[in-house]
Amino acid sequence: MANDGRVSHTQLFVGPEGSGNLALAIAFAQYVNCLKPGIADSCGTCTSCIKFEKLIHPDLHFTIPTISPYKQTRELAQDWREAFIANPYLSNFDWLNTIENGANKQGNITSEECRDILHRLALTAYEAKFKTQIIWQPEHLKTEGNILLKLLEEPPYGTLIILVANHTEKVLPTILSRAQTIKIPKLKDTDIEKAMVDLHACNAQKATDISRLADGDYNMAISLVTVDHDGYFERYRDWMRSCFSGKVDELQKWVDEISGTGREYIKNFISYTSQMTRAAFLYRYGDQKLLRINDKELKFLEKFTAFIHSGNLSEITRSLDDAIIFTERNANLKIMFLNLSLYIGRQLKSGNQTS
């Protein structure tokens, strides 16, 4: 697009969490503004590139979710630079966690910020070929997003606006229709594996395990490097057995143990449980070659598969997805896990009605 001189003025980079869509948007803006660009990448050494890499170029503007009392991105500009440079794959959750009192808040893009965008893009560029505005998480724009419609449709000459989203279905249709959508795929397991070995000093087995759990989410892969996930399987196996048996003292002990680990660990563990549940279903109904599990997991699933069927698969995985959200929002973990365990227990004992 850049080499053909056909850079569309309003673009939407949409990709799943951890796909690097934000990092790619910034790299793209850096490339089109590079003073000595190569065929496929910016030079990385010109004055423009150096300012882009530090996120201090005067023509590079960000709009990101903020929380009260902050109303505009510029109030948090320094925090934002530090957070992004430390981890270009960061999630909305990670970002809000870095703001004081931001943990477990939702984040918002305010009408004040929208007016600020109009104001700064109305001014001429200082030095860049493309004055660039990146709007991260436009999912947070509700009716105030309408302030931007005219701008998105017809930005001033030499302006590049890139919206960076995870979920297009949560973006206002009036915004969607004004942007050219670029789909960013999730990362390949082999790429994550390589990065774990090259950049995070993992051995081959650990890199494979992590890439399988992360399922294309590089941000999750990084968090798994520091989390001891070797105990996941045993914890999962014990949980499913206790859920099924319904023995309250056993369940209570298990719940107490997991509730004492960290929220990051818990999110990853629930995500692992969700993958194992799907694997148990696939074991019986799908192509076993597609299962990404190791030998001890396979041995457990041989028996466990009898309890997962089309009548309870989506019920269980949905309750697990909800539990991840509750964990992020600071729910009482013991109550959450006890309720979840009882629910899963009932689901496991429900006969298959549909096939």
Ligand SMILES: [Zn+2]
């Ligand atoms: Zn350059």
